[in-house]
Amino acid sequence: MPTMVAETARSKENRTPGVWTRLLHRPLALIGLAVIIVVVGAAALAPWVVPYDPHEQFFEGLTIEGAPLPPNSQFWLGTDLVGRDLLSRLIYGARTSLVIGVVANGIAVVIGSLVxxxxxxxxxxxxxxxxxxxxxxxxxxALLLAIVLAAIFTPSLWIVAMVIAMVNWVQIARVVYTETRSIAERDFVTAERAMGAGAGRILFRHILPHLLSTIIVWATLGIATTVLLEATLSFLGIGVQPPIPSWGNIIFENQTYFTSAPWLVFIPGAAILALALAFNLVGDALRDVLDPTQQGRH
Structure with missing residues (x-):
């Protein structure tokens, strides 16, 4: 028995590096992972890396005509319509988007998986x-339901996260339901029932391990969807409310200057696109790596 336990432990140790090795051999996954690390690192270290207070308004941050400044040596990404540093607000906005993305998507994944x-x-x-x-x-x-729920409740960071979770759990519930039905009909599950195994043992020892790859992939891909939905709600004015910066409300606040100061819309829009694409790339790679049917094909 000790020998079998030791062999099992060694086999688990051997499998873990294999997963990371296959993941790290995918260039697109590495690019996505690098983007995520940069954004998460900047958001976590925001108080120490931002050049200015994101709420501070600078008189020198506006032209004589009162228009925002384009990117320059003092304000690397320019300023917004009231003279605030766009780079500082973008970094703090990453915090908001990531918190909502992780919290809302985590709740949605748990609810959807259980259902x-x-x-x-x-x-x-x-x-x-x-x-x-x-x-x-x-x-x-989903968007219409989120708008209705966000309009009913007073918008705040956590309310927006809960609203997004309430509309995003249905997709993963459907996927997990279909896979659970398929797994529950397999011979090894039937054999376990015949041997007298209870529902708890079958669910946690046999069905859930087969679902983990699907759940992990949907959890990763869902963050991209959640970030996009939060940005949409904030852009419509019913998401995270100013002065708390988020990428969506940065676009909302500066949309009137789209033609004269396009960087105010383009830069946060590009940040949203880059982060969503990064999570999609990593999620797609995780699907191939964790799906046993894909192993050996790449």
């Missing part, structure tokens, strides 16, 4: 109730 596993395994009335409720939620356009 999908319960409905897919227990079937019967549990399946009917949970999946019909999921279908009802999917019948509403």
């Amino acid at each position: 999908g596993i319960a409905a897919g395994y227990f079937r019967g009335w549990v399946d009917t109730v949970l999946m019909r409720f999921t279908d009802l939620m999917m019948a509403f356009p």
Whole structure:
């Protein structure tokens, strides 16, 4: 028995570097991972890396006509319509977008996974109730439902995160439900039931491990969707409210200067696009690496 335990431990240790090795051999995944590390690092170190207070208004940050300054040696990304440093607000805005992305998507993944596993395994009335409720939620356009919920509650950082989580869990619930039904019908699950194994053992020892790759991939890809949805809500004025900076409300505040100062819209828009694309690249690579059917194909 000790020998078997030792061999199992060694096999786990050997598998872990293999996953990272396959992931690190994908150039696009490395690019996405580098972007994520840079954004997360800048957001975490924001108080120490920003050149100015993101709320400070500079008289020299506006032209004589009162227009924002373009990128220059003092303000690297220029200033906004009230003379605030755009780079400082962009870095602090990354904090807001990442917090909402991680928190909202984490809640959505947990809710969706629990609903999908319960409905897919227990079937019967549990399946009917949970999946019909999921279908009802999917019948509403996600953005429209988020707008309605955000308008009902007083917008704040955590309210926006909860609103996004409430509209984003349905997709992963559907995916997990379908996979759980498929796994629950396999021979090894049937054999476990015949041997008297309880639902808890089957779910945690046999079904959940097969779902982990799907859940991890959806958790990664979902952050990109969440960041985009937060930016959309903030752009519409019902997301995170000023003076708290977020990439969406930076665009919202400066949209009137789109033609005369396009960097005020283009730069935060490019940041949103880059972060969403980075999470998509990493999520796609994780799907290939963690899916056992893909191993050996690359």
